[in-house]
Amino acid sequence: MFVNSRWPLLLPSVVLFFLVSMVVLSVSVGPMAISFVDSIKALLVDWVNWQSPVSTQHAIVVSHIRLPRTLLCLSIGAILGLTGAVMQGVFRNPLADPGIMGVSSGAALGAGLGIVIFADVMIDLPNWLQLSTVSFFAFTFALAVCLLVYKLGTSSQGSSVVVMLLAGVAISAIAGAGMGMLTYIADDQSLRDLSLWQMGSMAGSNWLSITLSSITLVFLLVVFMSSAQALNILLLGDAEAVHLGIDIVRLKRRLIFCCAIGLGITVSIAGMIGFIGLIIPHLVRLLVGPNHQRVLPLSAMLGALLLLLADILARTVMAPSELPVGIITALLGSPFFIIVLLQQRSKLGI
Template sequence: MLRHLSNKIVFSSFSIFLFVLAIYSITVGPMEITFKDSIAALTSRHNTLAPHINLVIQDIRLPRTLLCIFVGAILALCGTVMQGLFRNPLAEPGIIGVSAGAALGAAFAIVGFASLGIEFPNFLSLALVPVFAFLGGALTTVLVYKLGTSKFGTSVTIMLLAGVAISALSGAGIGFLNYIADDQMLRDLSLWSMGSLAGASWGKIVLSGGTLILLLGYFSQKAMSLNALLLGESEAKHLGIPVQKLKRQLILLSALGVGITVSVAGMIGFIGLVIPHLGRMLAGPDHRTLLPLSALLGALLMTAADMFARIAVAPAELPVGIVTAMIGAPFFLYLLFQQKGKIL
């Protein structure tokens, strides 16, 4: 009872924090707009503010903040599910190569269908790129899973090595696409490969928001099954859980989530590594609580990272993927240090 009450307090506190941070994020940017004017532009389309202020708040900063929330939540959810599925704290879409595979698929769509994108830009960014990113992420996930799994269980060492190999291969593919791309494609690929939310649009928000609702709803339904998997695959089978079917479903949906985030925001790593650990520290390993809390924390971290990216070198801005890597890479090294005796 006390634990349940504590979890409610934690969730409520971070929900309020996210709301406040999101409002503040809308007021932050290279153009100086007062907090009062930002709120006025946000709450009413019929106001006396200058047209450029309404444009910046309603069509640039608000969509960007919403996209931050959705992308961060999706990445955190996928990382939580992968760690629960593989029963290992080092599993994360970026580290085991899933993000790299999704990035190769998306880059192929950007370069291969560039002429189509000139005539139908929304079709390219909201349909073709997400589909190819999903296919790349799904194929990578299945390959890593097949390589790392045997009758004795899942080998973290093989998974990590497979992730390194796939990331290198995907990097070579993206490098080749950069080589054959024209100037405009090259610029788009360069900015996209470092992760950026500057291209936020309402279409991308609908796509990522719908994906988040789908993933959170389905993963929450499978929370008890994920809890059972923590005991081991054989124990989960004895409890009547169709382990192989569950794995395929979770792997494909995680790949879908990663593919969508890669297509709308580029390469953003380590959110899915850091957040599940914070969630377990705050609420324990029960996925019924851990999944929604991870989504909330992922949205919070992503929004904070994007705010830092916008103000750190203003009036320019850092790619948000660089900021998350600065946070996540030291954390990953810390985890490796903790786990080094277990994975050898």
Template sequence: MFRQNKFFFPFLIVLLVIVLLCAIAFGAVAILPAHMFSALQHFLQGKGPANIYEGVFLQLRLPRVLLCAITGAILSVSGVLMQGLFRNPIVEPGLVGTSSGAALGASIVFVMAPQFSPAIKSLAGPLLMPIVAFFGALLATYAVYSLAKNAKRVSIMSLLLVGIAINAVCLSGMGFMSYIARDAQARSITFWNLGNFSGSTWQQVFIVGTVATIIFIVSLRYSKQLNALLLGEEEAIYLGVDPDKLKRRIMLLNTAMVAVATAFVGVITFVGLIVPHVLRLLIGSDNKRLLPASMLLGAILLTLADMFGRLILAPAEVPIGIITSLVGAPVFIILLKKFNLLQQKGGYNA
């Protein structure tokens, strides 16, 4: 529909700006455009917030909305990379262990950080949780891929089944961490596993944004190789692509950005599944267009979901993971039916 439409990307950019402004303006405390402008003006002049509205805008609402948009872009790009890597449109980080592995790593930090040596804490600093989450995500993703691989081919059914098993193992680990944790730590793990942007800070925006920007730029360099991989591994080799090397690099890139985002905002599922699938219907499967489009649309949809979660029970909040799962699960079922993975075959296959 929009494969050759030159206005598609400008439309997404304009829509993203509108959604970001609405997400900043609406909430338990309404922020008018005049408050935004004056707050930015005072900030550039080196002055503090002049009133509560400027304070909410600079210290709470703006970092939250920016972190939400960046996280949406990360999860969507991750979905594109994973689906291109496995050549299947129903793969996303939450289904292949990446998110749950990162969640387990972050849960370990929540509970065990007081026992870490001061040297480790001072060396890692604010990156302690992202680093542990990265290794947890990398280990879980590699385990799923290795166990699902058979005869140099990854079966999507094996991938889903192994992903379920690895997710269960990670959930068991998180359950154990919650069991041995203190009440405050257990409560933090519970809410964190539902996904939450309420504690967003400028430091988190800087860390996640920096990692995302670097990985986005690198990912775009692999768009042609991912396009070649869509033809099959043998055909990709004929076109000069090393599939094994490409898989290792894409898995590292994907794991790094998902782990960093998950470490700060918790587990948010199905965004990486919905956005790439919608965009393939609109603009096709060319990763050179699909990757940047997924950044924009992912940021738009997750920001909308977060705004909806803040408004539906204001001044209370609905965790964003609940909203994305509520919308994403039916879409996932539809995709499974579309690819005939829920059809019973009778006999021993029933």
């Protein structure tokens, strides 16, 4: 209802304002009681060598725990929102999600192998390759699943979205069986690590993971924004896109592969965080319309905002205990998914 008004021009500024506000709030809240003023002082002491009477403990908590966690939330949430918008555009379906191809399930299986079986094998790898044992296996399996799904869904006649979806369902079932087996053979510590990872968390943030996710985000923004106009044409249908000069096979291959890279990175770093890629793009299209030149950057911004809000809730709702952020996003996203599903059902007259 806002598409023909000034709202599309005003929305980025509004989102940016709330994003900055959430960043400030994020470095100020947590299990340890640190006032807003002391949080700002701690950042100034650490980053600009500003002299202020703030305790060393507070400075360490704010600068080395809360700030990295906040920055990781921004990059991971932006990637999830961005890839969700692209997947919905490629599949021309508001119910599409980056995990629809089974990539997230494959990443989960890889992470499970890293946690339960190969933890000792990966210890001697160099730091540039060893983001962590879990990260390496999750990312590798995500890429492998992406290539497999695309190979199964592509032939000399072109690519079939339906076959890709069915392949994703089959791979998710296989990965689920593998995860069940790993859960069965895991020892107590590995089982706890595996369970916490499956629920998603920002607790393991560090500067290496922030750097990797930030580079991935910039790469995806460049690739996806350069394909925004082609995505707009693709919304008309495959046949119309071909007549307008779009190589849809190459376009879908590039976009799906890049989405898998983004999803593999997020899963490997933060675990399983669902529904952001479903909720955010749908809301953005309701507010500003289907133009991907607006949808993509706004989806990235709102994805970062939603994950940051979910992480703040995860840290504060049951403080000093911490909820996995994946539980918060699932609680927020599940009702929204049901609403969208009912809307699609009514459109189809079912």
